[in-house]
Amino acid sequence: MGTITIGDAALKAFGLLTRERSPARSGAPHRTGAPVLRDSLEAGTFEEVFWTAPARGETDRLLHVARKTLDAARRLRRDARSGERTLTVVERGIAQLTGSAVRVFEEILTLARLNRGRVYPSYDYLAEATGLGRATVGRALRILEAIGFLVRQRRFNRVKNDGPGPRYVQTSNAYRPLLPGSVRPYLPRWMRPSPAPDDAVQHHADQALETNAMLKTLSCRELAQITVSGPLGKILAKLGETIDRTEREAQTGPQPLKDSMNIRIAVLA
Known part of the structure; x- marks a missing residue:
């Protein structure tokens, strides 16, 4: 409720x-x-x-x-x-x-x-x-x-x-x-519920920035493991592992593939 x-x-x-x-x-x-x-x-x-x-x-x-x-x-x-x-x-x-x-x-x-x-x-x-x-x-x-x-x-x-x-x-x-x-x-x-104090709003915004910065440092497999749990998380982790392997073999910038993984997790989550 x-x-x-x-x-x-x-x-x-x-x-x-x-x-x-x-x-x-x-x-x-x-x-x-x-x-x-x-x-x-x-x-x-x-x-x-x-x-x-x-x-x-x-x-x-x-x-x-x-x-x-x-x-x-x-x-x-x-x-x-x-x-x-x-x-x-x-x-x-x-x-x-x-x-x-x-x-x-x-x-x-x-x-x-x-x-x-x-x-x-x-x-x-x-x-x-x-x-x-x-x-x-x-x-x-x-x-x-x-x-x-x-x-x-x-x-x-x-x-x-x-x-x-x-x-x-x-x-x-x-x-x-x-x-x-x-x-x-x-x-x-x-x-009406009272609005949150300005310092609390700023604290949540800072936390969001720190979390996003941390997520960008993770591999696709690690990102899937901490973002989605259960059977769906395991499937995404395997998919992320495949993307990581392809990324290493291709020796191209990791950012495009990681962005792709982020999009998939966002849609499925």
Whole structure:
């Protein structure tokens, strides 16, 4: 939970790898006749890296932010109706937030707090828990996702049957609450995170320069080993070793080949 970080980028990469291993799920009827929605992932294959246990008091803070954002949405709708100004794209998205959407978000946050971030309610459960209609719940989830309060991942289950090949059935979505950066300018000043001190910003910039200088001194193999871990890191290390060997044999400047390796690691990482 919290703001989107590099971990979310890694999660997207994990999702792509998982989809490559999974059967086709285009949204059309499956070849066995079982419909599975597009971009669904198999339940049980990704949740441990998708869900994050909330820190103490974090769900309450997110709910408070959502309620303040609802106040901002009402002001933006009044501005749009009065014709005082034209809303930006971000403001039009925030203006879509409704009380029903905040109520659904509150229920998701409650589940996140009680279940250490493991949130996968069905539409019917959310409708019963909030007292809203199923269609209203679906619309609320779309609004929350569009603004950035939620990341939603569709899931499916395998079903054994007597016929040829496995069958798949859609199951409830997995949800992860977030604090969207787009709403921060519309929150009260006391709710906005304080900017980092100038010396801390300069320290991080100096560290980045030192790290880049150190990376330039490494061979392609060493660069791959410290940049990417796991099976992908081993593959890149072998590739880097081949580039290093070719570099030594050619006796040409190492910089062009090392730049090529840097680009490949940046893309795959």
